[in-house]
Amino acid sequence: xxxxxxxxxxxxxxxxxxxxxxxxxxxxxxxxxxxxxxxxxxxxxxxxxxxxxxxxxxxxxxxxxxxxxxxxxxxxxxxxxxxxxxxxxxxxxxxxxxxxxxxxxxxxxxxx
Amino acid sequence: xxxxxxxxxxxxxxxxxxxxxxxxxxxxxxxxxxxxxxxxxxxxxxxxxxxxxxxxxxxxxxxxxxxxxxxxxxxxxxxxxxxxxxxxxxxxxxxxxxxxxxxxxxxx
Numbered sequence: 334x335x336x337x338x339x340x341x342x343x344x345x346x347x348x349x350x351x352x353x354x355x356x357x358x359x360x361x362x363x364x365x366x367x368x369x370x371x372x373x374x375x376x377x378x379x380x381x382x383x384x385x386x387x388x389x390x391x392x393x394x395x396x397x398x399x400x401x402x403x404x405x406x407x408x409x410x411x412x413x414x415x416x417x418x419x420x421x422x423x424x425x426x427x428x429x430x431x432x433x434x435x436x437x438x439x440x441x442x443x444x445x
Numbered sequence: 446x447x448x449x450x451x452x453x454x455x456x457x458x459x460x461x462x463x464x465x466x467x468x469x470x471x472x473x474x475x476x477x478x479x480x481x482x483x484x485x486x487x488x489x490x491x492x493x494x495x496x497x498x499x500x501x502x503x504x505x506x507x508x509x510x511x512x513x514x515x516x517x518x519x520x521x522x523x524x525x526x527x528x529x530x531x532x533x534x535x536x537x538x539x540x541x542x543x544x545x546x547x548x549x550x551x552x553x
Contacts (some may be wrong), residue, residue, distance in 0.1 A: 366541070375449070375531070375543035391540065423488060434478065434541075436488035 336360065339424050339437035346414040346444045354409040354440050356424030362435070364427045365407035366391075367399060369420040370439075376423065382407055414444045448472050451532050451544035459552050464519040466547045468532030471513065479506050479517050480531040482546070488531070491517075524551045 337358045346352055356365065363384050368376040378391030380399040388399045396418060398410045407426075411418060424437040450469045458464055468477070479491040492499050492506040494515070499506050503522075508515040519526055532544040 368543075373545065375545045376533075377543070378540060381540070421486065425488075433490045433493050434480075435490065436480075439486045439488075441486075 337424055337426055337435050337437040339440050341440060342438065343441050346442065348415060348444060350414050351410070351412050352414065354422055356407045356409070356437055358405055358426040358435070360426065360435065361404070362426035362428050364429065365401065366425045367407065367409045368423045368425065369393065370423060371420050379409065416444045418442065419444045448542050449532055449534055449544040451547050453547060454545070455548045457550045457552065458522055460523055462522050464522050464549065466517045466530050466549070468515045468544055469513060470534045472534060472536055472542065474534040474536060476535045477508055477515050478533040478535065478541070480533060482529040482531060484528070522551045524553050527551050
């Protein structure tokens with residue numbers, strides 16, 4: 334009964350380092366999303382996917398890349414981390430547009 | 446102007462009080478969502494609605510499409526209801542727009 338699993342839960346990076354955040358869902362959902370949450374702001378969409386092999390840019394895509402090679406996994410990559418990318422990252426999935434969302438528990442990333 | 450506005454931003458109430466959180470939006474939507482984020486950070490989807498009213502336990506969500514407005518009500522509030530409540534609207538272009546959230550604190 335895992336739902337949406339994000340790894341890692343916490344990470345500290347140095348400026349310029351790269352890393353990949355993994356989101357895995359076991360509900361056979363078509364749609365997957367990556368959001369960032371910053372103090373005083375609502376969740377902002379980074380990238381999303383409407384199905385295996387597809388990705389699209391969201392509201393704040395710069396500095397991030399994504400891949401959806403398998404339906405159950407949605408990867409978020411930071412090629413060269415910057416302090417402005419310090420945030421809490423949430424992955425979510427949904428069966429189709431407009432249906433209930435299931436969120437992961439979040440990844441707290443600090444870039445120093 | 447933000448496309449999704451929530452009010453109030455912060456709300457403190459006594460246990461047992463009836464709580465109302467409001468959400469107004471300015472875009473055409475396919476559905477509106479209410480989410481709950483507890484202090485630990487996890488986000489849970491409470492409701493998805495495109496018309497009328499939904500009820501789950503002590504929580505009630507309503508939406509008025511013509512007025513582009515939704516409300517989340519909590520009856521007989523309890524300290525465990527303390528959380529951030531987030532309104533989000535789903536547009537017809539696969540994207541979701543989130544409000545900044547309402548921080549609710551219920552005092553025992």
